[in-house]
Amino acid sequence: MNSRERVQMALNHKEPDMIPFDLGATPMSGIHQVAYVNLRDYLGMPKVQPRISDVIQQLAAIDADVADRLQIDVRNIAPPSYGAHEQQYRDEGDYTAYTDDWGIDWRKPKHGGLYYDMYSWPLIKAETVDDVRKYDRWPDPTDPARYAGLRDSALAAVAEGKAVVLGSISPGVSEMHGWTRGYENYFTDFYLHPEIAEYIMDTMVDLKIAYWERALQELGDLVDVVIEPDDLAGQNHLLFSLDQYRQFIKPRHTRLFSFIKSHTNAKILYHCDGALMPVLWDLIESGIDILNPLQKSAAGIDFKAIKKEYGNDLSIWGGGVDTQRVFEQGTPAEVRRDVLENIEALAPGGGWIFTTIHNTQATVPPQNFMAMWEALQENRNYFATGGDLP
Numbered sequence: 001m002n003s004r005e006r007v008q009m010a011l012n013h014k015e016p017d018m019i020p021f022d023l024g025a026t027p028m029s030g031i032h033q034v035a036y037v038n039l040r041d042y043l044g045m046p047k048v049q050p051r052i053s054d055v056i057q058q059l060a061a062i063d064a065d066v067a068d069r070l071q072i073d074v075r076n077i078a079p080p081s082y083g084a085h086e087q088q089y090r091d092e093g094d095y096t097a098y099t100d101d102w103g104i105d106w107r108k109p110k111h112g113g114l115y116y117d118m119y120s121w122p123l124i125k126a127e128t129v130d131d132v133r134k135y136d137r138w139p140d141p142t143d144p145a146r147y148a149g150l151r152d153s154a155l156a157a158v159a160e161g162k163a164v165v166l167g168s169i170s171p172g173v174s175e176m177h178g179w180t181r182g183y184e185n186y187f188t189d190f191y192l193h194p195e196i197a198e199y200i201m202d203t204m205v206d207l208k209i210a211y212w213e214r215a216l217q218e219l220g221d222l223v224d225v226v227i228e229p230d231d232l233a234g235q236n237h238l239l240f241s242l243d244q245y246r247q248f249i250k251p252r253h254t255r256l257f258s259f260i261k262s263h264t265n266a267k268i269l270y271h272c273d274g275a276l277m278p279v280l281w282d283l284i285e286s287g288i289d290i291l292n293p294l295q296k297s298a299a300g301i302d303f304k305a306i307k308k309e310y311g312n313d314l315s316i317w318g319g320g321v322d323t324q325r326v327f328e329q330g331t332p333a334e335v336r337r338d339v340l341e342n343i344e345a346l347a348p349g350g351g352w353i354f355t356t357i358h359n360t361q362a363t364v365p366p367q368n369f370m371a372m373w374e375a376l377q378e379n380r381n382y383f384a385t386g387g388d389l390p
């Protein structure tokens with residue numbers, strides 16, 4: 001069984017020969033370039049200058065030697081990272097900065113900076129829908145440069161027996177409302193300017209549909225998974241009321257996901273971490289097939305209970321190790337124990353792709369990364385379906 005067959009079988013809620021493993025196939029299961037360099041050094045691999053797959057998060061593209069060494073089953077085939085298509089960097093004193101495709105300004109400290117943070121939002125001063133209509137910086141989702149070489153890359157991945165994941169043009173419909181308006185407006189628009197919120201989100205759906213139509217014409221016969229993220233929750237609660245979600249966001253998700261499903265047989269991977277349990281059935285109704293990541297440390301998240309209630313309707317992509325509390329701060333032994341607990345909870349019956357709960361951050365020790373990987377390797381054969389936790 002090759003990697004692609006393994007992933008496909010797992011996503012069809014069956015147990016393949018072993019638990020599939022992902023590193024770097026999504027913008028939420030990657031590794032920061034600093035941690036990547038440290039991991040390569042720890043493994044005694046040749047030094048390389050990391051290629052950046054996600055500018056904002058400074059994630060490293062996974063080189064072929066690491067993919068082979070770690071037996072990664074999934075390949076990322078993606079256009080340029082969110083909002084960073086042909087960006088021009090500029091010097092702003094203590095910062096390196098750029099303006100992305102959407103007109104959002106980002107900067108990273110020159111000394112000790114690990115990520116780019118947004119600091120200017122193009123629609124922050126808009127007071128009416130007419131103000132938003134006048135905005136002329138929306139990117140062209142059908143720009144041929146976005147798709148150059150993607151089909152060849154996908155064909156190469158399939159020829160190597162890898163599962164293929166295709167990313168989106170931007171973060172989610174609701175999330176981009178916040179990214180373009182600024183977060184104070186994001187939270188108040190639902191009360192003070194609902195027409196602005198609706199207009200921006202409808203615009204995002206239209207842009208995304210144009211992107212997916214073009215992307216799936218190119219790749220719809222080759223991809224196994226497509227990604228649409230949209231953070232809706234914090235550590236303890238949704239970011240807005242359930243009624244607001246169902247009024248403003250769910251209909252737009254449903255429209256977008258329905259369009260994608262009409263153009264490909266690929267599964268829809270939806271990213272939302274945090275305490276999202278109040279909307280999980282709604283998301284399934286809207287059309288998601290896979291949830292990433294299932295944040296173990298968030299309120300209301302119980303792996304075994306979720307697997308029991310949702311396991312026939314939803315696959316999980318993530319949940320392999322607790323990145324918030326264990327992966328960085330724990331000992332290798334604590335990492336191993338966490339991994340084994342998660343395998344026991346999520347592996348039975350398939351429907352699970354093992355990866356970290358979120359990206360491997362810059363400060364994760366390589367010893368902890370390899371403790372995670374080794375614990376998986378020792379227990380990839382679905383021990384949890386027939387025995388006790390080792």
